[in-house]
Amino acid sequence: xxxxxxxxxxxxxxxxxxxxxxxxxxxxxxxxxxxxxxxxxxxxxxxxxxxxxxxxxxxxxxxxxxxxxxxxxxxxxxxxxxxxxxxxxxxxxxxxxxxxxxxxxxxxxxxxxxxxxxxxxxxxxxxxxxxxxxxxxxxxxxxxxxxxxxxxxxxxxxxxxxxxxxxxxxxxxxxxxxxxxxxxxxxxxxxxxxxxxxxxxxxxxxxxxxxxxxxxxxxxxxxxxxxxxxxxxxxxxxxxxxxxxxxxxxxxxxxxxxxxxxxxxxxxxxxxxxxxxxxxxxxxxxxxxxxxxxxxxxxxxxxxxxxxxxxxxxxxxxxxxxxxxxxxxxxxxxxxxxxxxxxxxxxxxxxxxxxxxxxxx
Amino acid sequence: xxxxxxxxxxxxxxxxxxxxxxxxxxxxxxxxxxxxxxxxxxxxxxxxxxxxxxxxxxxxxxxxxxxxxxxxxxxxxxxxxxxxxxxxxxxxxxxxxxxxxxxxxxxxxxxxxxxxxxxxxxxxxxxxxxxxxxxxxxxxxxxxxxxxxxxxxxxxxxxxxxxxxxxxxxxxxxxxxxxxxxxxxxxxxxxxxxxxxxxxxxxxxxxxxxxxxxxxxxxxxxxxxxxxxxxxxxxxxxxxxxxxxxxxxxxxxxxxxxxxxxxxxxxxxxxxxxxxxxxxxxxxxxxxxxxxxxxxxxxxxxxxxxxxxxxxxxxxxxxxxxxxxxx
Numbered sequence: 001x002x003x004x005x006x007x008x009x010x011x012x013x014x015x016x017x018x019x020x021x022x023x024x025x026x027x028x029x030x031x032x033x034x035x036x037x038x039x040x041x042x043x044x045x046x047x048x049x050x051x052x053x054x055x056x057x058x059x060x061x062x063x064x065x066x067x068x069x070x071x072x073x074x075x076x077x078x079x080x081x082x083x084x085x086x087x088x089x090x091x092x093x094x095x096x097x098x099x100x101x102x103x104x105x106x107x108x109x110x111x112x113x114x115x116x117x118x119x120x121x122x123x124x125x126x127x128x129x130x131x132x133x134x135x136x137x138x139x140x141x142x143x144x145x146x147x148x149x150x151x152x153x154x155x156x157x158x159x160x161x162x163x164x165x166x167x168x169x170x171x172x173x174x175x176x177x178x179x180x181x182x183x184x185x186x187x188x189x190x191x192x193x194x195x196x197x198x199x200x201x202x203x204x205x206x207x208x209x210x211x212x213x214x215x216x217x218x219x220x221x222x223x224x225x226x227x228x229x230x231x232x233x234x235x236x237x238x239x240x241x242x243x244x245x246x247x248x249x250x251x252x253x254x255x256x257x258x259x260x261x262x263x264x265x266x267x268x269x270x271x272x273x274x275x276x277x278x279x280x281x282x283x284x285x286x287x288x289x290x291x292x293x294x295x296x297x298x299x300x301x302x303x304x305x306x307x308x309x310x311x312x313x314x315x316x317x318x319x320x321x322x323x324x325x326x327x328x329x330x331x332x333x334x335x336x337x338x339x340x341x342x343x344x345x346x347x348x349x350x351x352x353x354x355x356x357x358x359x360x361x
Numbered sequence: 362x363x364x365x366x367x368x369x370x371x372x373x374x375x376x377x378x379x380x381x382x383x384x385x386x387x388x389x390x391x392x393x394x395x396x397x398x399x400x401x402x403x404x405x406x407x408x409x410x411x412x413x414x415x416x417x418x419x420x421x422x423x424x425x426x427x428x429x430x431x432x433x434x435x436x437x438x439x440x441x442x443x444x445x446x447x448x449x450x451x452x453x454x455x456x457x458x459x460x461x462x463x464x465x466x467x468x469x470x471x472x473x474x475x476x477x478x479x480x481x482x483x484x485x486x487x488x489x490x491x492x493x494x495x496x497x498x499x500x501x502x503x504x505x506x507x508x509x510x511x512x513x514x515x516x517x518x519x520x521x522x523x524x525x526x527x528x529x530x531x532x533x534x535x536x537x538x539x540x541x542x543x544x545x546x547x548x549x550x551x552x553x554x555x556x557x558x559x560x561x562x563x564x565x566x567x568x569x570x571x572x573x574x575x576x577x578x579x580x581x582x583x584x585x586x587x588x589x590x591x592x593x594x595x596x597x598x599x600x601x602x603x604x605x606x607x608x609x610x611x612x613x614x615x616x617x618x619x620x621x622x623x624x625x626x627x628x629x630x631x632x633x634x635x636x637x638x639x640x641x642x643x644x645x646x647x648x649x650x651x652x653x654x655x656x657x658x659x660x661x662x663x664x665x666x667x668x669x670x671x672x673x674x675x676x677x678x679x680x681x682x683x684x685x686x687x688x
Contacts, residue, residue, distance in 0.1 A: 078591055112597050120594035128592075133585040136604050138682055148593045183683045199593070 024051040024093060025207050025239045026075060026124075031088035031107075033067075033074050042311040044070040046263035046319070047088065047358065049339060050347070052207065054095075057233060057240045059254030059271065061247060061286070063308050067263040068243045069129075072209045075241075076126055077111040094123065095206070122152040125200040129212035131192035135184035141168070141195045142180035148202045167198045171228050190221035194228065201232060208233075209241045214249065226253060247290055251275060259283045262308065262319040265339075269346040279348040281326045318351070326352060362679070365687040366672070373668045377661065384660040385432050388653045395448040395651045435654055445654030449646070454658045461640040462662055464533060465632075468558050468639060469624045469666075476563035477570060477613075481606070484574025489601060491579065499571070506568030511627055515561045515634040522557065530557055530635060561631050562624055570613065570620075577609035584608070607681065614678050618671030625663055 033045040045067045052058050060068050073079050075090050090106040109116040120126075128134040136144060145167065146160035155163065161180065168176035171194045184192055193213060200208055210229065214222040230253065233240050242253050250257055250271065257274040259266045259282065267280040278284045285304045306323040309315055315322070321332035328351060337349045338356035349358075396419060400410050426434070435445045444454035487496040522528040529535075538550045581587065582605055590604040591597070632641030640659060647656040679685045 073588075076592055078588065117594040117596065120592055122594060126592040128585050128589060130585050134589045136586040136590065136608070137684060138607050139604075140683075144589075147590075147595065151594055185684050196589075199589070 023054055025054045025095075026052040026093070026241075027091040028052075028071070028075070029089050029091070031071070031074055031090065032086045033070050033079055033083060034086050035083040037082055040312045043314075044083070044263055044311060045074065045088075048074075048260070048263065048265055049088075050258050050265050050268050052239055052241055053256060054093075054206075054239055055233075055237050056255040057230075057242055057253050059250040059257045060241060060243045060260060061245060061250055061257060062260035062266075063245065065262075065308055065311065066260045068245075068260055069211050070263075071260070072126060072211050072241065072243060075106065075209065076120055076124060077106055077109060077116050078120075078126075079111070092119065092123070118152070121148050121205075122203045123205055124207045124209065125203070125205040126209040126211065127193075127196045127200040127213050129215050131189050131196055131213075131216060134196055135192055137184055140181050140183055141187070145180075145195070145199045145202055148199060152203045163202070164198070167202050168195065170232065171195075171198045171201065172224070173198065189217055190225065193217060193221075193225055197225070197228065197232075201236065204236050205238055207239045207241065209243070211243045212245070213242075215244070215246070222249075229253070247286070259286070262315075263311070264319060265347070265349060266320070267346070267348045267350075269348075273344075273346060279342070279346065279353065280350050281324050281352070282320050285323075285325065318349075331355075362687060366676070369672055369675075373672070376668060377664060380664040381436055381657070381661055382432070384664075385435070385653075385657050386428075388648075388651070388656050388660075389428060391651065395653065398650050399448070435657065444658040447647070447652055447655040449650055449652045449655070454655050457643065457655065458640060458658060458662070461638060461643055464638060465625060465628055465640040466666070468555065468562065468628055468632075468637075469621060471555065472559045472562045472566065472624050472628075473617075473620060475559055476567040479563075480567045480570035481574055481610075481613075483567070483571040485578060485601065485606060487571070488575045488578035488582065491575075503568040503572050506564045507572075509564070511561055511565060512630050512634050514564060515558075515631050518557060518561060519635060533637060558628070558631055558635060558637060561635075562627050565627075566620065566624065573613060573616075574609065577612055578605060581605045581609045611678070611682055614674055614681060617674035617677065618667070621670035622663060622667045625666060 028048050028050055031045050031048040032043070035042040035044055048067065048071055050058075060071070062068050070079070070083075074085055077085075077090075079085060085107055088107065092104040092106055093101045094104055095101050104115075104119070106116070106119070109119075135141070142161055142164050145164040146157065149155055149160035149163050150157065153160075153163075165176045165180050168179060173179055173191060173194045179187065179191065179195070184195075187195065193216075197213070200210075208229075213229070214225050217225060226249065229240065229242075232238075240253075242250070244250060254271045256268065257271050258268045259274070259280065261282050266282045267274070267278070269279070273279075274283060275287070278287060282304075285302075288302045289304055291301055304323055309319070309322070317333040317335055318324070318337050321327050324332065327333075331351050335351075336358040337351045338354070338358045339347050339349050340354040340356055341347055342353070396415070400415065403410050438445060442455055444458075446452070447454050447457055450457055483499060487499045490496050519530045522530050532539075533551060533554050534547065535550050535554070538547045541547055578601075582601075584605075587600060587605050590600045595604075628639060629641035629644055631637075632639045633645050636642065640662075644656065644659040646652070647659065675687070679687060
């Protein structure tokens with residue numbers, strides 16, 4: 001089977017290829033983020049490798065605890081102790097006004113350094129999943145948005161306030177000039193999430209990381225928020241890394257999809273391929289477990305058997321093998337599969353497609 | 362907000378009336394009265410007291426009246442600033458307590474400010490340096506500070522200062538300034554003496570408050586909005602002080618109203634040990650000798666301190682957190 005796929009491996013020790021007219025804004029290579037807790041070492045990320053394409057929406061899916069959010073925080077260099085990025089790299093390909101790109105290795109920067117702080121909120125912004133708790137309750141919406149303007153654009157308080165009202169308007173906040181002086185508790189969940197998005201977009205970042213931005217909202221509000229994000233994405237021309245466990249949202253939003261399982265990428269592919277021709281057994285199992293309109297009512301949903309192993313455990317072989325329907329004895333439980341690139345540019349980590357083994361698994 | 366404060370002041374007045382009633386009857390409760398205490402001490406001095414003399418004394422002190430009449434007589438003087446007579450000192454209570462209450466208030470408020478200032482700094486430091494050697498060291502000191510009773514600390518510090526530095530502990534002013542008119546030099550002299558009771562009174566409170574501050578801040582640092590602030594690219598120091606500390610202060614300020622009476626009752630013990638001219642020793646004496654108008658008046662003023670402290674805490678809380686609204 002392996003002869004039908006192109007052979008290219010993106011491992012740890014491989015140098016990142018010279019940036020072409022970079023089609024990717026951020027590249028993750030073999031990222032390992034561990035949390036050193038009293039209970040032991042939680043291996044949240046175990047060699048995550050994927051690319052975030054420029055000016056596109058990349059969806060990240062996976063069950064709870066598979067490392068979606070930790071990946072996002074690792075990109076932002078916001079992993080707090082006792083957590084630490086122990087291995088791997090995050091590359092930012094910065095494009096200047098004249099089209100030239102410079103590369104910044106984010107994993108080399110100290111998380112408190114001025115270089116890192118200039119990137120955060122300015123080039124890479126992030127919005128979080130809980131609009132109820134992600135705004136500071138004791139400062140007005142305007143104060144919190146203005147902060148980013150004053151920090152990254154060096155404008156005074158008055159100008160920052162004007163720009164805050166402006167950006168609130170752009171994300172479709174009703175009565176933006178009133179809301180700017182209101183406190184988070186005076187707003188509804190949808191309005192708070194709009195305020196969060198406004199804050200994230202304030203400095204026109206080239207990458208917006210949205211960590212389950214609509215999970216806590218009702219479907220009507222969710223649809224509105226997704227609309228706003230899609231609209232602004234094409235307006236500003238930024239990339240969005242959209243983390244969710246809702247495959248419906250992925251179908252609606254994403255251009256490309258990364259499926260994560262237990263701190264590793266199972267598969268990266270364009271959105272249509274994920275839904276119509278999933279390669280990895282985990283992706284297939286995920287899709288089978290979604291209820292669909294039109295499916296017979298007598299037919300039972302097929303859940304993925306077993307549970308996600310806890311992150312402290314150290315599974316030998318492919319992390320999905322205990323739950324996999326296509327488990328091959330003496331293959332899957334011995335070695336960690338390496339990344340296989342298919343001819344149409346998809347990446348999958350499974351022995352069904354090649355016998356490539358991950359060296360530093 | 363204004364109407365809320367006015368209403369609160371009204372409630373405070375009602376509360377005070379109840380405090381005076383309860384306080385008066387509690388002081389009344391133990392058997393005997395100042396008169397019996399007085400007669401006993403006269404007898405001990407060898408003199409005999411005849412029934413005639415006793416009656417004359419009873420009339421003089423107004424002790425023959427029933428309880429509610431005496432209560433009424435006492436409380437009706439309050440609006441005029443008349444708090445009754447001290448039996449023991451043979452002077453109006455008002456004259457005796459003002460300067461002493463003033464010093465008590467000064468020491469208490471200064472203790473509160475100093476201990477909060479230090480506690481917040483220490484709490485923030487140990488929360489942001491959790492599980493490091495300095496944090497462990499601070500934790501040990503905190504438990505020692507909490508565990509030492511303040512009278513013991515007063516004795517130890519008194520002896521230490523006297524023997525090592527030859528410092529006279531137990532005064533607020535040096536001899537040359539005691540009766541001097543107000544001046545800068547007198548203030549400096551006061552500061553050079555008053556830090557001793559402030560340190561003694563503040564140790565336990567500082568230890569406790571910094572412990573609470575550490576726990577609060579650790580909670581707040583896990584909140585999503587702190588991460589949001591970091592994600593904006595704000596400097597970590599500003600993240601802590603602007604976004605986290607203000608939210609962590611909330612539970613502390615709520616306990617502010619309780620902290621003041623705690624310090625005042627601690628002050629009674631410490632000032633008795635150090636023999637300071639504050640209300641503590643006088644209040645203690647008054648309770649032992651059943652000098653009831655004096656003791657009762659102190660109780661009333663301590664209650665006022667508690668009520669005012671609570672009101673101030675509530676007002677501060679509203680200033681700190683926009684979610685709190687008083688109607």
